Amino acid sequence: MATPVVPVISQAPSATDPAVYAEYESKWATYPTDAQGWLERAREVAAVLSVDAAAREKANKSPKAEVALLKHSGLLKVLGPKKYGGGEQPWSVGYKVIREVAKGDGSIGMLLGYHLLWSRTAHVVGNDEQAERFQKLIIENNYYVGGAVNPRDNDLKITYDDSNFIYNGFKNFTTGAAVSDLIVLEGAIHDRPEEHIFAIVPTAQAGIQFQYNWDNVGLRLTESGSAKIEGISAPWTDALGWDVATKKPDPAVLGIPFPALLLPTIQLVFSNFYLGIALGALDFAKKYTTTSTRAWPYGGDNKEKATDEFYILSTYGNFFAHLRAAEALANQAGAEADRIYGTYQNNRAAFPIEERGEWAELVASVKVVTTDVGLRVTAGVFEVTGSRATASKVGLDRFWRDIRTHTLHDPVAYKNRELGRYVLLGEHPEPTWYT
Numbered sequence: 001m002a003t004p005v006v007p008v009i010s011q012a013p014s015a016t017d018p019a020v021y022a023e024y025e026s027k028w029a030t031y032p033t034d035a036q037g038w039l040e041r042a043r044e045v046a047a048v049l050s051v052d053a054a055a056r057e058k059a060n061k062s063p064k065a066e067v068a069l070l071k072h073s074g075l076l077k078v079l080g081p082k083k084y085g086g087g088e089q090p091w092s093v094g095y096k097v098i099r100e101v102a103k104g105d106g107s108i109g110m111l112l113g114y115h116l117l118w119s120r121t122a123h124v125v126g127n128d129e130q131a132e133r134f135q136k137l138i139i140e141n142n143y144y145v146g147g148a149v150n151p152r153d154n155d156l157k158i159t160y161d162d163s164n165f166i167y168n169g170f171k172n173f174t175t176g177a178a179v180s181d182l183i184v185l186e187g188a189i190h191d192r193p194e195e196h197i198f199a200i201v202p203t204a205q206a207g208i209q210f211q212y213n214w215d216n217v218g219l220r221l222t223e224s225g226s227a228k229i230e231g232i233s234a235p236w237t238d239a240l241g242w243d244v245a246t247k248k249p250d251p252a253v254l255g256i257p258f259p260a261l262l263l264p265t266i267q268l269v270f271s272n273f274y275l276g277i278a279l280g281a282l283d284f285a286k287k288y289t290t291t292s293t294r295a296w297p298y299g300g301d302n303k304e305k306a307t308d309e310f311y312i313l314s315t316y317g318n319f320f321a322h323l324r325a326a327e328a329l330a331n332q333a334g335a336e337a338d339r340i341y342g343t344y345q346n347n348r349a350a351f352p353i354e355e356r357g358e359w360a361e362l363v364a365s366v367k368v369v370t371t372d373v374g375l376r377v378t379a380g381v382f383e384v385t386g387s388r389a390t391a392s393k394v395g396l397d398r399f400w401r402d403i404r405t406h407t408l409h410d411p412v413a414y415k416n417r418e419l420g421r422y423v424l425l426g427e428h429p430e431p432t433w434y435t
Contacts, residue, residue, distance in 0.1 A: 012062035012178065012212055020065050024048070024072040031074040031085075035093045038078050042097040045073045046104025050280075053105045054395025056221060062212070063221040066108050067179045070115075071142050075101070079116055080139035091265070091341060092334035095272045099330075102276025103283065106402035107221035109276050111144075111176045113269040117262075118145040118184045118200075123345065125198055125259045126240035127250065134200055138182065146177030146203065148227055149186040151433035156187035156229055158197055160247065165197060165239060167232040177203060178210040178223040185232065195249065198240040207231045218398070218405030257356050258348040260431035261340065264356070264363040268333055271363070271370040274403055275323070275330055278374040281399035282319055285381035285389075288396065289316075293386045312384045319380065322373045329369055333362045357428025360435065364415045371412045374403045410434045 032038045048069065056066075070076055079094050080086020087093075094116050102109025119138050122131040138145060148156070148171040156169035167187050177183045183203045189195045207230040214225035236244045241253040249255065293306040303309050336359050344351040378400035382389055389396050418435060421427045429435035 012064075012210075015062035015179075016056065016059075016065035018065045018068035021048070021069040021072060024069060028072050028074060031077070031087060035089060038075075038087055038089055038093055039096055039100060041073055042075060042100035045069060045075065045108075046101050046280075048104070049101070049108055050104035050284075054393075054398055056105075057107060057398055058220075058392075060215065060220045062179060062223060063107065063111065064179055066105070066221060067111065067144050067176075070108070070112055071144065075112060076115055076119070076142060076144060077139050079120060080135060084136050084139035085142075086139045091268075091337040092331070095268060095330065095334045095337070098269060099272045099276035099279070102273040103280035105221070106273060106277040106280070106399065107219050109273040110219055110222050110406065111179075113273050114147060114175050115145050115180075117266045117269050118147045118149075119143075120265075121184055121198060121262070122200065122240055124262045124265065125254065127253050130238070130240055141181070143181035144176065144179065145182045145184065145200070146175060146180030146223075147184040147186075148174040148177055148229065149184055149198070150174075151186070154188055154193065156185065157190045158187045159190050160236075164233045164235055165199075167199075167229045167234075169229055170226065171229065172226045173224050174210065174227045175222050175224040177208075177227060178212065178225070183208065185229065187229075197242060199234045199238050200240075201232060201234055201238070205232060216405055218401035218403070252349070256349055256351065257353040257431075258344060258351045260353075260356055261351075261359075263431065263433065263435065264360045265337065267367055268330070268337065268363050270406065270409065271330060271333075271366040274370040274374045274407065275326055277399050277403045278326075278370070278377045279323055281378045281381050281396070282316075282323060284396060284399065285385050286316070288385045288389055288394070292388065293384070306386075315380065315384045319377045323377065326366075326369050326373050330366050333359070333366045336362060353431075354428070356431065360429055360431075361419060361422045364419055364429075364435075367415050368412055368419065371407045375400070375407065378403050 032041050075097055077086040078089050078097055080088065082088045098109055098113040101112050122134040150171055150173040153172050156167055156171055159166050167185050169187065180203045182200050184198060184200050186196055186198050209228040211226045214223055236242065236247065241250055241259065242248065243250040289306055289312065295303045295306045295309055306312055340355060340359060381396065385396065418429050
């Protein structure tokens with residue numbers, strides 16, 4: 001009888017070495033205690049990452065060192081309860097932390113953002129016991145959480161018996177999962193495809209086989225490639241928001257509007273790292289312009305320094321104004337997240353669908369604005385830095401490549417249409433995987 005072949009746990013072809021950031025484990029051993037402290041910690045992380053961001057993203061190695069740096073910083077715990085060692089900060093601070101890290105490295109800002117979302121998933125679509133249990137597991141162990149939750153590809157099927165449910169299939173996009181400790185899986189019941197189950201499972205299992213095929217123009221250090229999922233089993237007690245006895249979604253958890261907050265919560269994650277990338281591009285360009293850009297000698301109103309050129313000053317001023325406005329809008333949406341979660345997290349049944357609709361449209365507005373201004377700024381900075389700034393060694397192009405890559409995640413044109421229906425017809429979007 002032939003011996004069955006058991007697949008080995010997949011390994012990255014190459015990865016960054018966590019030892020390069022080992023000094024920060026002790027340097028950052030004491031975590032911040034207030035919002036400003038957490039934002040300053042995020043700026044420190046961004047400063048470390050920005051030093052060699054261009055070289056690291058060009059090398060395109062699996063970001064094990066960068067995730068280790070996030071763990072050393074404590075930022076993975078910023079939203080977690082203090083009783084488990086977390087920062088117990090609201091989402092508004094979490095969003096700003098994502099933004100700050102993305103200024104230094106868009107890929108790592110994205111990895112942090114996805115982690116914060118997935119680490120809080122049980123608080124949105126799970127029951128109270130699940131939310132508490134998984135938060136304790138994640139925060140006490142300083143785990144990084146990735147995800148295989150691309151809803152457009154309904155290719156992860158679930159079979160089940162009385163004790164367990166089992167995932168089998170494939171996911172095209174699994175951001176951060178290959179460098180994670182835990183992974184959020186989402187799939188459809190094989191004989192009831194309209195019913196989906198979220199579960200949080202350990203990543204280091206033979207049946208989770210990463211393909212390490214993420215080689216895109218931007219966000220190159222996010223490990224967003226595909227994975228095969230074979231025979232990954234979990235007990236029914238881990239089916240987020242499901243009733244163990246009936247093997248069906250618990251109407252008290254998943255039959256109310258509250259779980260529909262997951263979509264605007266993650267959409268605002270996206271917009272904040274877009275905003276961070278754009279702000280990072282402006283700051284990077286500013287340093288280049290003030291040190292390396294030369295004034296144009298054939299304009300008829302010649303200046304000695306580039307910083308005296310009218311068009312350079314005008315362009316920087318315009319970019320700054322638009323980014324400042326985008327920040328204000330993003331902060332407004334973050335403050336509304338705090339209000340909603342602060343009011344209804346412990347009284348989910350009282351959350352009205354109308355409030356979800358209003359917040360969704362505010363978040364959609366942020367998505368439209370940060371997409372538009374982000375693409376404009378990250379492309380436009382070349383006009384005020386000059387031709388020498390296009391050199392590969394400068395690395396200014398990474399900002400545009402990063403924001404261009406993720407702004408294709410879901411077409412912003414549909415957010416514009418959604419907002420148009422809101423303005424003209426007073427309609428809120430029907431909650432879906434993308435609205």
